[in-house]
Amino acid sequence: MQLIACPWCGEREEIEFHYGGEAHIAYPEDPYALDDEQWAQYVFFRDNPKGPFAERWVHSAGCRRWFNALRDTVTHEFLTVYGIGAERPSHTSTAPAAPRAKGQEASR
Amino acid sequence: MTVETPIRFSPLSEWQDDFAQLPTGLQVRELPYLTQLTLRVAPGSAAAKAVESALDITLPGPLRAELSGDVKVLWMGPDEWLLAAPEGLQDELLAQLRSAIGDEFAAVTDVSAQRTTLALSGHLVREVLAQGCAIDLDPRATPVGSCLTTLLAQAPITLVVRGEGASSVWLLVRSSFASYLATWLVDAGTEYRGSSG
Ligand SMILES: [Zn+2]
Numbered sequence: 158m159q160l161i162a163c164p165w166c167g168e169r170e171e172i173e174f175h176y177g178g179e180a181h182i183a184y185p186e187d188p189y190a191l192d193d194e195q196w197a198q199y200v201f202f203r204d205n206p207k208g209p210f211a212e213r214w215v216h217s218a219g220c221r222r223w224f225n226a227l228r229d230t231v232t233h234e235f236l237t238v239y240g241i242g243a244e245r246p247s248h249t250s251t252a253p254a255a256p257r258a259k260g261q262e263a264s265r
Numbered sequence: 266m267t268v269e270t271p272i273r274f275s276p277l278s279e280w281q282d283d284f285a286q287l288p289t290g291l292q293v294r295e296l297p298y299l300t301q302l303t304l305r306v307a308p309g310s311a312a313a314k315a316v317e318s319a320l321d322i323t324l325p326g327p328l329r330a331e332l333s334g335d336v337k338v339l340w341m342g343p344d345e346w347l348l349a350a351p352e353g354l355q356d357e358l359l360a361q362l363r364s365a366i367g368d369e370f371a372a373v374t375d376v377s378a379q380r381t382t383l384a385l386s387g388h389l390v391r392e393v394l395a396q397g398c399a400i401d402l403d404p405r406a407t408p409v410g411s412c413l414t415t416l417l418a419q420a421p422i423t424l425v426v427r428g429e430g431a432s433s434v435w436l437l438v439r440s441s442f443a444s445y446l447a448t449w450l451v452d453a454g455t456e457y458r459g460s461s462g
Contacts, residue, residue: 220342
Protein backbone atom coordinates (compact mmCIF):
# COMPACT_ATOMS: atom_id res chain seq x y z
CA MET A 158 0.00 0.00 0.00
CA GLN A 159 1.20 3.51 -0.77
CA LEU A 160 2.38 5.57 2.18
CA ILE A 161 1.57 9.27 2.44
CA ALA A 162 3.61 11.55 4.71
CA CYS A 163 1.23 13.63 6.82
CA PRO A 164 3.03 16.84 7.88
CA TRP A 165 2.07 16.08 11.49
CA CYS A 166 2.00 12.29 11.80
CA GLY A 167 4.65 11.13 9.35
CA GLU A 168 4.13 8.27 6.94
CA ARG A 169 0.82 6.44 7.11
CA GLU A 170 -1.09 4.12 4.83
CA GLU A 171 -3.09 5.82 2.11
CA ILE A 172 -6.42 4.47 3.45
CA GLU A 173 -6.06 6.93 6.35
CA PHE A 174 -6.35 9.85 3.90
CA HIS A 175 -8.98 11.44 1.72
CA TYR A 176 -8.49 13.50 -1.39
CA GLY A 177 -9.76 17.08 -1.58
CA GLY A 178 -9.24 18.08 -5.20
CA GLU A 179 -7.00 20.72 -6.67
CA ALA A 180 -5.31 23.11 -4.23
CA HIS A 181 -5.06 26.90 -4.48
CA ILE A 182 -8.57 27.49 -5.86
CA ALA A 183 -9.39 30.71 -4.07
CA TYR A 184 -12.98 31.71 -3.43
CA PRO A 185 -13.82 34.69 -5.65
CA GLU A 186 -13.23 37.94 -3.84
CA ASP A 187 -16.56 39.30 -5.04
CA PRO A 188 -18.82 36.40 -6.11
CA TYR A 189 -21.52 38.82 -7.29
CA ALA A 190 -19.16 40.27 -9.87
CA LEU A 191 -18.88 36.92 -11.68
CA ASP A 192 -21.00 36.08 -14.67
CA ASP A 193 -22.29 32.54 -15.16
CA GLU A 194 -19.34 31.44 -17.22
CA GLN A 195 -16.82 32.73 -14.69
CA TRP A 196 -18.78 31.10 -11.87
CA ALA A 197 -18.79 27.80 -13.76
CA GLN A 198 -15.04 28.12 -14.23
CA TYR A 199 -14.62 28.57 -10.49
CA VAL A 200 -16.95 25.74 -9.48
CA PHE A 201 -16.32 23.06 -12.09
CA PHE A 202 -13.12 23.60 -14.04
CA ARG A 203 -9.87 22.16 -12.81
CA ASP A 204 -6.44 21.52 -14.23
CA ASN A 205 -5.63 17.99 -15.27
CA PRO A 206 -1.88 17.95 -15.79
CA LYS A 207 0.27 14.99 -16.62
CA GLY A 208 2.95 15.40 -13.95
CA PRO A 209 3.18 17.42 -10.72
CA PHE A 210 -0.23 18.57 -9.47
CA ALA A 211 -0.99 20.59 -6.33
CA GLU A 212 -3.75 18.86 -4.37
CA ARG A 213 -5.51 19.03 -1.02
CA TRP A 214 -5.47 15.98 1.23
CA VAL A 215 -6.85 15.33 4.70
CA HIS A 216 -5.49 12.84 7.22
CA SER A 217 -9.01 11.74 8.11
CA ALA A 218 -8.16 8.65 10.20
CA GLY A 219 -5.31 10.38 12.05
CA CYS A 220 -4.90 14.00 13.09
CA ARG A 221 -7.81 15.05 10.82
CA ARG A 222 -5.87 18.00 9.41
CA TRP A 223 -5.86 19.26 5.84
CA PHE A 224 -2.62 19.79 4.02
CA ASN A 225 -1.43 20.38 0.48
CA ALA A 226 0.65 17.98 -1.53
CA LEU A 227 2.44 18.07 -4.83
CA ARG A 228 1.79 14.71 -6.46
CA ASP A 229 3.04 13.40 -9.77
CA THR A 230 -0.07 12.17 -11.58
CA VAL A 231 2.04 9.86 -13.73
CA THR A 232 3.86 7.99 -10.98
CA HIS A 233 1.49 8.75 -8.03
CA GLU A 234 4.60 9.81 -6.16
CA PHE A 235 4.16 12.50 -3.52
CA LEU A 236 6.88 15.03 -4.36
CA THR A 237 6.28 17.16 -1.28
CA VAL A 238 3.68 18.06 1.33
CA TYR A 239 3.16 21.58 2.66
CA GLY A 240 0.84 23.70 4.78
CA ILE A 241 -2.71 24.45 3.69
CA GLY A 242 -2.05 28.20 3.52
CA ALA A 243 1.43 27.99 2.03
CA GLU A 244 2.46 28.87 -1.49
CA ARG A 245 2.84 26.11 -4.04
CA PRO A 246 6.50 25.06 -3.93
CA SER A 247 8.31 25.33 -7.21
CA HIS A 248 9.07 21.81 -8.22
CA THR A 249 9.96 20.51 -11.62
CA SER A 250 12.02 17.39 -11.09
CA THR A 251 10.55 14.09 -9.94
CA ALA A 252 13.13 13.58 -7.20
CA PRO A 253 11.41 12.71 -3.93
CA ALA A 254 11.20 15.68 -1.58
CA ALA A 255 8.54 14.43 0.83
CA PRO A 256 9.70 14.61 4.45
CA ARG A 257 10.69 11.15 5.55
CA ALA A 258 9.62 10.48 9.10
CA LYS A 259 11.89 8.27 11.15
CA GLY A 260 9.62 5.59 12.55
CA GLN A 261 6.60 7.43 13.81
CA GLU A 262 8.38 10.62 14.77
CA ALA A 263 6.72 13.78 13.55
CA SER A 264 8.44 15.43 10.68
CA ARG A 265 8.37 18.77 12.47
CA MET B 266 -44.46 14.37 32.89
CA THR B 267 -41.41 12.63 34.19
CA VAL B 268 -38.66 11.43 31.94
CA GLU B 269 -37.03 8.19 32.94
CA THR B 270 -33.28 8.46 33.12
CA PRO B 271 -31.75 5.58 31.22
CA ILE B 272 -29.41 3.41 33.23
CA ARG B 273 -25.81 4.07 32.26
CA PHE B 274 -23.94 1.17 30.69
CA SER B 275 -20.53 0.89 29.12
CA PRO B 276 -20.22 -0.40 25.55
CA LEU B 277 -18.25 -3.50 26.58
CA SER B 278 -19.91 -4.37 29.89
CA GLU B 279 -21.03 -7.73 28.46
CA TRP B 280 -17.60 -8.73 27.22
CA GLN B 281 -15.84 -9.62 30.46
CA ASP B 282 -16.35 -13.39 30.10
CA ASP B 283 -14.97 -13.36 26.55
CA PHE B 284 -11.97 -11.29 27.60
CA ALA B 285 -11.32 -13.74 30.45
CA GLN B 286 -10.89 -16.55 27.88
CA LEU B 287 -7.99 -14.79 26.21
CA PRO B 288 -4.45 -16.12 26.72
CA THR B 289 -2.44 -14.66 29.59
CA GLY B 290 -0.18 -12.96 27.06
CA LEU B 291 -3.15 -10.86 25.91
CA GLN B 292 -5.10 -9.44 28.81
CA VAL B 293 -7.95 -7.13 27.83
CA ARG B 294 -9.90 -4.97 30.23
CA GLU B 295 -12.35 -2.18 29.60
CA LEU B 296 -11.81 1.03 31.54
CA PRO B 297 -15.36 2.31 31.37
CA TYR B 298 -16.60 5.85 32.04
CA LEU B 299 -13.25 7.64 31.98
CA THR B 300 -13.65 11.39 32.08
CA GLN B 301 -12.68 12.66 28.64
CA LEU B 302 -12.44 16.28 27.62
CA THR B 303 -11.40 17.67 24.27
CA LEU B 304 -9.13 20.69 24.54
CA ARG B 305 -8.74 22.95 21.51
CA VAL B 306 -6.10 25.60 21.98
CA ALA B 307 -3.20 27.09 20.03
CA PRO B 308 0.06 25.68 21.37
CA GLY B 309 2.17 28.27 23.16
CA SER B 310 -0.77 30.68 23.55
CA ALA B 311 -1.76 32.29 26.84
CA ALA B 312 -4.66 29.85 27.13
CA ALA B 313 -2.35 26.87 26.56
CA LYS B 314 -0.02 28.12 29.27
CA ALA B 315 -2.97 28.57 31.63
CA VAL B 316 -4.01 24.95 31.04
CA GLU B 317 -0.46 23.75 31.55
CA SER B 318 -0.08 25.49 34.88
CA ALA B 319 -3.57 24.43 36.02
CA LEU B 320 -2.76 20.77 35.31
CA ASP B 321 0.94 21.11 36.18
CA ILE B 322 1.99 19.46 32.91
CA THR B 323 3.38 20.41 29.53
CA LEU B 324 1.00 19.80 26.63
CA PRO B 325 2.72 17.00 24.70
CA GLY B 326 3.88 17.49 21.11
CA PRO B 327 2.84 15.50 18.02
CA LEU B 328 2.30 11.76 18.52
CA ARG B 329 3.00 11.95 22.25
CA ALA B 330 0.98 11.58 25.44
CA GLU B 331 1.69 12.97 28.91
CA LEU B 332 0.96 10.06 31.24
CA SER B 333 2.55 11.15 34.51
CA GLY B 334 -0.43 12.70 36.28
CA ASP B 335 -3.98 11.64 37.10
CA VAL B 336 -5.11 13.57 34.05
CA LYS B 337 -3.55 11.93 30.99
CA VAL B 338 -3.04 14.32 28.08
CA LEU B 339 -3.17 12.80 24.60
CA TRP B 340 -2.05 14.67 21.48
CA MET B 341 -4.85 14.46 18.88
CA GLY B 342 -3.79 17.17 16.44
CA PRO B 343 -1.67 20.32 16.24
CA ASP B 344 -4.14 22.34 18.31
CA GLU B 345 -6.09 19.55 19.97
CA TRP B 346 -5.63 17.30 22.98
CA LEU B 347 -7.77 14.71 24.74
CA LEU B 348 -7.69 14.83 28.52
CA ALA B 349 -8.46 11.47 30.12
CA ALA B 350 -9.11 11.35 33.85
CA PRO B 351 -10.75 8.96 36.32
CA GLU B 352 -14.52 8.56 36.28
CA GLY B 353 -16.78 11.35 37.42
CA LEU B 354 -14.41 14.31 37.24
CA GLN B 355 -16.08 16.00 34.25
CA ASP B 356 -17.65 18.92 36.06
CA GLU B 357 -14.72 19.54 38.34
CA LEU B 358 -12.16 19.46 35.53
CA LEU B 359 -14.29 21.58 33.19
CA ALA B 360 -14.75 24.21 35.88
CA GLN B 361 -11.07 24.16 36.78
CA LEU B 362 -9.92 24.59 33.18
CA ARG B 363 -12.51 27.17 32.23
CA SER B 364 -11.62 29.34 35.18
CA ALA B 365 -7.91 28.93 34.40
CA ILE B 366 -8.47 29.88 30.76
CA GLY B 367 -10.71 32.83 31.64
CA ASP B 368 -11.18 35.13 28.67
CA GLU B 369 -8.32 33.64 26.65
CA PHE B 370 -9.12 31.72 23.45
CA ALA B 371 -9.67 27.98 23.90
CA ALA B 372 -12.44 25.39 23.96
CA VAL B 373 -12.92 22.60 26.48
CA THR B 374 -15.70 20.10 25.74
CA ASP B 375 -16.90 17.05 27.62
CA VAL B 376 -16.71 14.09 25.22
CA SER B 377 -16.69 11.31 27.82
CA ALA B 378 -19.46 9.35 26.11
CA GLN B 379 -17.75 9.40 22.73
CA ARG B 380 -15.17 6.72 23.40
CA THR B 381 -14.48 3.85 25.71
CA THR B 382 -11.00 2.68 26.64
CA LEU B 383 -9.50 -0.80 26.40
CA ALA B 384 -6.43 -1.61 28.46
CA LEU B 385 -4.35 -4.35 26.81
CA SER B 386 -1.36 -5.96 28.45
CA GLY B 387 0.87 -8.96 27.95
CA HIS B 388 3.69 -10.08 25.72
CA LEU B 389 1.32 -10.94 22.85
CA VAL B 390 -0.17 -7.45 22.53
CA ARG B 391 2.30 -6.27 19.92
CA GLU B 392 1.94 -9.42 17.82
CA VAL B 393 -1.85 -9.40 17.94
CA LEU B 394 -2.13 -5.69 17.10
CA ALA B 395 0.22 -6.20 14.17
CA GLN B 396 -2.45 -8.38 12.58
CA GLY B 397 -4.68 -5.34 12.06
CA CYS B 398 -2.59 -2.22 12.50
CA ALA B 399 0.18 -0.83 10.31
CA ILE B 400 1.87 1.15 13.08
CA ASP B 401 5.37 -0.06 13.96
CA LEU B 402 5.23 -0.90 17.67
CA ASP B 403 8.96 -1.49 17.96
CA PRO B 404 10.12 0.54 21.00
CA ARG B 405 12.59 2.41 18.77
CA ALA B 406 9.72 3.71 16.63
CA THR B 407 7.01 4.03 19.30
CA PRO B 408 8.51 4.32 22.79
CA VAL B 409 6.42 4.57 25.95
CA GLY B 410 4.28 7.68 25.75
CA SER B 411 3.57 7.40 22.03
CA CYS B 412 0.03 8.34 21.08
CA LEU B 413 -1.22 7.52 17.60
CA THR B 414 -4.61 8.00 16.07
CA THR B 415 -4.90 5.42 13.32
CA LEU B 416 -6.88 2.36 12.18
CA LEU B 417 -7.02 -1.06 13.81
CA ALA B 418 -8.81 -3.61 11.67
CA GLN B 419 -10.25 -0.59 9.83
CA ALA B 420 -11.76 0.81 13.04
CA PRO B 421 -10.61 4.30 14.05
CA ILE B 422 -8.65 4.14 17.30
CA THR B 423 -6.23 6.12 19.37
CA LEU B 424 -3.40 3.92 20.59
CA VAL B 425 -1.36 4.95 23.63
CA VAL B 426 1.82 3.02 24.39
CA ARG B 427 2.06 2.62 28.17
CA GLY B 428 4.54 -0.25 28.55
CA GLU B 429 7.91 -0.91 26.90
CA GLY B 430 7.56 -2.66 23.54
CA ALA B 431 3.77 -2.19 23.62
CA SER B 432 3.55 -4.71 26.50
CA SER B 433 0.79 -2.43 27.76
CA VAL B 434 -1.36 -0.14 25.64
CA TRP B 435 -4.59 1.80 25.79
CA LEU B 436 -6.96 1.67 22.86
CA LEU B 437 -9.50 4.45 22.79
CA VAL B 438 -12.35 3.52 20.49
CA ARG B 439 -15.65 5.18 19.68
CA SER B 440 -18.47 3.57 21.61
CA SER B 441 -20.27 2.39 18.50
CA PHE B 442 -17.14 0.62 17.23
CA ALA B 443 -16.27 -0.93 20.59
CA SER B 444 -18.06 -4.25 20.26
CA TYR B 445 -16.73 -4.69 16.71
CA LEU B 446 -13.20 -4.11 18.00
CA ALA B 447 -13.77 -6.47 20.94
CA THR B 448 -14.97 -9.15 18.50
CA TRP B 449 -11.87 -8.63 16.40
CA LEU B 450 -9.54 -8.78 19.43
CA VAL B 451 -11.08 -11.96 20.78
CA ASP B 452 -10.87 -13.54 17.34
CA ALA B 453 -7.28 -12.39 16.84
CA GLY B 454 -6.31 -13.82 20.24
CA THR B 455 -7.97 -17.20 19.72
CA GLU B 456 -5.01 -18.84 17.98
CA TYR B 457 -2.80 -18.23 21.03
CA ARG B 458 -5.16 -19.96 23.46
CA GLY B 459 -3.67 -22.98 25.16
CA SER B 460 -0.18 -22.04 24.09
CA SER B 461 2.42 -21.03 26.62
CA GLY B 462 1.09 -17.49 26.07
ZN1 LIG C 1 -1.83 13.41 10.45
